[in-house]
Amino acid sequence: MRTLFSLLFLVFAFFLAFLLYKSIEEPIAFNNERSVRDQAVADKLQMIRKAQELYRDITGEFAPTFDTLKQVLTEGELLSISVIGDPDDPNFTGTITYDTTRIPARDTIAGLGIVLEDIEKVPYTEGVNFDIDAKVIEYQSTQVPVVQVGVKKATYMGEYGDIKYQRYDQNYNPNAAMSFGDLSKPTLGGSWQ
DSSP: OHHHHHHHHHHHHHHHHHHHHHHHHHHHHHHHHHHHHHHHHHHHHHHHHHHHHHHHHHHSSOOSSHHHHHHHHHHOEEEEEEEESOTTOTTOOSOOEEEEEEEETHHHHTTTTOOOTTTTBOTTSSSOBOEEEEEEEEETTEEEEEEEEEEEHHHHSGGGOSGGGGGGOTTOOTTSEEEEEOSSSSOOOBTTO
16 A cells, blocks of 8 residues: 555656646747747848848839849949049049949849848748738828838747747747838838837
């Protein structure tokens, strides 16, 4: 009888140890996976932001779709203006000349770390695209281009995209978006910053 109680106590102790391990393991796994996935999405959004800035340099506006963004960055041209002479030097007596050259945008994108293939795809998803919107608004009596690109965290968090994981981090909101830009004011700030 004493052996049976000892054996039951041992099984109960292992069960409690397992529950303790699981209660510690789940928040650690959540935090690790969240940081990896958040970083991958933030990196992709930073690349899209660079592409949008390059697009704006070419067209004067932001791209409203990823197809338009890809087309212009593949076929468009940037202006490169070289100044010969020093226009800021009051003692300069020579002639100041400006040399304007057109450079294909596709030659620039690789140096900026922009990869156009699947730029619209959200990491850790099965072919889900980022939401994108761009327009021109009036801001402080001036027409300015604005853009917003993002995705809800629940979309790329997989099994951790549930509100129940908020118990491990009170600031975690799977319904919040990871995005950059704003359609109501000219900013390219990112929500991950």
